[in-house]
Amino acid sequence: MAKKTEKDNVTLTGETAPEEAAESVEINGGTTRTATDSSTDAEFARNTERVKAFSKSIATVKAELAKDVVGQKEIIDNVLIAIVAGGNVLLEGVPGVGKTRLVRSLGKTLGLPFSRIQFTPDLMPSDVTGTNVIEKGADGKMNTVFQHGPIFANLVLADEINRATPKTQSSMLEVMQEHKVTIAKQTYTLSEPFFVLATENPIEQDGTYPLPEAQMDRFIFKLIVEFPSVKELADIVNMTQITLDETANAVIDGPTVMEMRELAKSVPVIDDVLTYAVNLVSNSHPELEKTSETAKKYIKYGASPRAAQALITAAKVRALMNGNYNVSYDDIDALACPVLRHRIKVNYTAVNEKLGVDEVIGLLVQENKKLCR
Amino acid sequence: MHLYAHKLRFYTKITREGGIAVSENFRKIKKKYLTIAIVAACILGVCSGVAFTCTLAVVLKIYGVNFMWALYIPVAAALSAGAGALFFLILKPNDKRVAKKLDKDYKLNQKVQTMVEFAGAEGAMPALQREQTNDVLGGVAKKRADLKWLAKFAVVPVIALAMLFAGIFVPAKKSSGYEDPPFDMTDAQITALTNLITDVNGSELETELKGSAVNVLNELLEALKRAEQQSVMKATVISSVRFIDAMIAAENSYLNIDNVFKSDTQLALLSTAVVDSVVFYKNGPLISTMSAVNGKVEEADAQMLAVLKRWYEKFLKDYASAGQESENLTYLPVTEAAAKLNSFAYAFKIRLDDSRLSEYAPVVDGEGETVSAGDPLYNVYTALCERFENLAKEVLYDVSAGGYTDASFYNTLKGSVDESAAFTNAVIPVLTDQSYNCMMDEFIRNALARIFNINRNELGSNENVAPQPSEPLPSNPDDGASNGGYADGVHKYGSDDEILDVNTGEKKPYGSLINPDDKSQGTIYDKYYNRVLEYINEGACSQEVAEYIRQYFAYLSDGVKEEEKNAG
Structure with missing residues (x-):
């Protein structure tokens, strides 16, 4: 459920048009319209406002992100595009350029739950998706309970995905494609919006399992994170001297993102x-x-x-x-x-x-x- | 209705606030482009019309085709209209084209194209897109339209200008068929024509005839002094020549009389002999000097006598034929001969009485006085006819009395037509006069053709003179030295050698190749002479060189006099 904040908050969803009493309205030089037309007009007006508010919303999100992420403007733009477009992003960059921080701040700004999965060669698919465990219930009976894996978040950072085995990679990519997890014939739907930001380390190629082309195709973008400039590096250092925590606030919510996604389609x-x-x-x-x-x-x-x-x-x-x-x-x-x-x-x-x-x-x-x- | 609703939506305010139509800016801009297209199409149409018309003019000039300049105007107008319409179709703006151009020129990122393509779309997004575009177009509409796109058509007026210059300054091909160069009578021509008049005046033509011919030539001289174009000169000369031809024809009677007699088989030989006697001179070179005329006249008696002798030998052969030895004659029996002669005389009389010849008969008034002497040739014919008639009657009367034998009859008949007899003595002077007239006519023709560089063929054939003797004339009895060509004792050609006839590859006497009246050979003279005249008329050489060439051809046609040849 999207949270509303009072400060710098732009609401795009939530209000259904109240039923209006039948009345005549003059529009466009005398055309008489009935009450049912007025509801269409109201909806039209709302949609118009939403469209106009789209870019404002994005600008607000960017401004919040800028509090935690220095530079990387193009990366931020493309990540935001990918989220609204409903795709996933593959990031390639050396360690320490702010990939994790970006996703964390993004999660905070969008008010969406965030999780990070560090892929290693010994990571199992169940470590990603979750697994059934047997628990003793209050009545003493042994029950099977599904433990959600880290994949069950709105924003997921799949760090160094190319270090995982193809089996684990495939379980991750299946979720990315279908936004569902099926375990023991039980299907669990992930909440929308669902966004995966996977990373690849271009330096450590030994012991890695490069993603096959068919699976690379699942990512809407592949973004290259460049090493920050001297000035940007200085800003990063200064900022992290104060605090390492993300200070961005939530400015929009998940349903808003979904609305934006629908708007973009038109x-x-x-x-x-x-x-x-x-x-x-x-x-x-x-x-x-x-x-x-x-x-x-x-x-x-x-x-x-x-x-x-x-x-x-x-x-x-x-x-x-x-x-x-x-x-x-x-x-x-x-x-x-x-x-x-x-x-x-x-x-x-x-x-x-x-x-x-x-x-x-x-x-x-x-x-x-x-x-x- | 749904479609129209979309279009209505396009042109009405979308933001639901009422007021001005959204696409008004687009319509303004489109109208501006339409105006530009119309003006550009008009200018390019006119330029294209001028270019095409001038190209046509240049082509016609190069090929020497005459085309009234006034006709170029409607041609240019039609081509301009057509080209203008075509250009308008090319340049005419439609919504898509205008939208694309605006997006490109003003870097609007396909806003206008989207607005046009989604003109009928409903929904907030298309509506906002249209509104946004219209706001942007507000600024564009106030700017001057970009005309750089017309630069690619600049080649059209450039070509038009180039072709206009070419059309004006490219010279037209000179066509000899249509060219009428100026004519200015030279002093040499005046002198030559004056000399011709003097020659004619000093000739032996009959007084009245001579006077008329001199008058015609004097009028010709005056007319040519005023003439300013070659065509006028040529027409005047030809007209004068034809006039003189007609005068000579009216004076001569031999052809008209010949036409009456030649249809009768018994009389045709006599008629032919008379004609051949008159035109005996045609077997020689062209008569182009007075000395040639006078020279021919001097040999006329001998030539005519030879021709007549040939005739009467044939005539007499019907009454007696030579035996195995030429001195032995076999005579036709007198009764039969008399009957034959009677028949001949009868036919002769009938022809003489032919109404067509009545105009040549002497006219006697009621008191027996001769009013008109009649035509001399007709009179000679009449005298001959009477002799034959009387002889026939006499023989028929005396044949029963045995007054005539076969031989005596034959000898009497022979005496009537013998060369020293009355007929030949009477007819030759008459024929000489008429022959002289023909020679003078030819002399005048050739002289005028030479003086004014007119092709003899352009003067036309003289239908009033027999074209050629029907049989080759006997050799000149006085010319014992004649060999290799048609030398006449006075004129000899460059040599008596034979030269190669390029047409047949055979060697022939020099004179036979240049005889202009020899249709199989003489065309060489005419062909080259005529072509040279054309070149001279086109100004291919100077007047001095032209004079040399003319003199050369005159020598070819007239020969070189013995004294000139000896002088080297």
Whole structure:
């Protein structure tokens, strides 16, 4: 249940329209409308307010997060986009850049329960999802009780997911996909919004189990957390000298996030932009007859159709976050790297030419601009 | 209704506050673009019309095709209208096109396109999107429209300007068929024509005829002094030539009389001999000088006599044929010969009495005085006819009395037509006069053609002169030195050698290849001479060189006099 706070609180949900008595209302130069129309008008007005409040809400969340997380603005934006879009995020970054702190602060700001799972090679699937245990009841009988695993939270940090065995990884990813846990034929639904932020340590690759491409596809974004700048590092040091605890307050709640998710779905996308996004994904496949020169030259495997879905969904959220009520080419371009970098595999030609996957995606985007705009 | 409701929603205030339509800014901008499109289409249409029309003009000029300049205006107008309409179809703004352009030019991140595409969508999000877009467009509508997109059409007026210059300054191809260069009679031409008039005046033409011809030539001289175009000059000269042709034809009677007699098989040979005698000079070179005329006249008697002799030998053959030895004649029996001669005389009389020849008969008044002497040739024919008639009657009367034998009859008949007899002595002077008229006509024609560089073919054929002798004339009895060509004793050509006929590959005498009247060979002369005249008319060479060329062809046609040749 979403909590309301009085200070800087924007309420988007909760009020149902009261029934109104039948009356005539003049609108738009004399059209007479009945009482049933007035309820539609009220709903319309509420929706309009919600839409207008969307970007304000996001701005408020960001402001709260900034109290605990220094810099990383792009990461924060993309994480927020992923949450509203209903996806999960894979973070890649060296230790100590604030990944855990980010998720914790996010949980506080959104007023959502948070949990952290540290993946190790000996972690079992039941350690993630929970398991049935036998307890002695008050009546002395032995009962089977399901102990919820750490997965049963709204925000989950899956730290160093690539250290877990494929079996444990698969149990995690199944939850991410379906938002359900099935144990001993019993299904437990996770509460919405459910968001997983998984991390990968790019340094310690020994003894790791890289996520297969099919499972990487479950993440809407893969974000690279860069080492903070000198100034940012100084701010971090100063801030953590005062307190290590997160000081952000809850400014919105879960139902609000769900409302925002529904609102984002209604952002209009014109055919040209849709075609642009679809072409970007299609042109990443070198095996297709009509494809881009970049794909033919540098790409081994292209992105799946989920990439196109992710692009559009995320673009809608991004547009709304920036105060726009339509998706543009710029939204697609801005999200190309986060959406595609974990879905595209470059070939040896790119490696030989020292082109990383981000550079290849950049070339894809440039080529797509020339073809489609 | 549902569709119209969407559209109504698009154009009405969405925020439920009433008032101005949301898309009014978009409509303003679209209207601005429409105005630009109309103006641009008009300008580009006119430029295209000018470009196409001037291109057409340049092409027509290059190919030398005449086209009234006034017709270019409706052509240009039609092409401009068509091109303008086409450009308007290309430039005409529609909602989608305008939206795309606005998003691109003002970096609106597809706001306008979204507004247009979701014009009928209901819901808070589309409504807010439209409102947001309209607010943004408010600022855009106040700005001047961006015209940079028209830069790609700038090539059209540039091409139009280039083709306009080309159309004006590209010179038209000179076409000899339509060109009418100016004519300014030169002093040399005046002198030559004056000399011609003098020659005609000093000729032996009959006085009245001579006077008329001189008058025509004097009028020609005056007319040509005033002429300013080549076409006028040519037409005037040709007209004068035709006039002189007609005068000569009216004076000569041989052709008209020939037409009456030649249809009768018995009389055709006599008629042909008369014609061949008149045109005997045609077997030689062109008559283009007075000396040529006079030279031909001097040989006229001998030539005509030879022709007539040929005729009467054929005529007499019907009454006696040579035996195995030429001196032995086999005579037709006198009764039969008399009957034959009677028949001939009868046919002769009938033809003479033909109504067409009555105009040539002498006219005697009621008191027996001769009012009109009649045509001399007709009179000679009449005298011959009477002789035949009388002889036939006499023989028929005396044949029973045995007054005539076969041989005596034949000899009497031979005496009537013998070369020293009355007929030949009477007819040759008459024929000489008429031949002289024909020669003078030809002389005047050739002289005028040469003086004014007119192709002889353009003067037209002289239908009033027989084209050619029907049989080759006997060789000139006085010309014992003639060999290799048509030398006439006065004129010899460059040499008597044979030269190669390029058409047949055979060697032929020099003169036969340049005889203009020899249809199989003489066309070489005409072909090259005519072509040279064309080049001279087109100004291919200077007047001095042209004069040399003309003189050369004159030598070819007239030959080189013996004294000139000897002088080197």
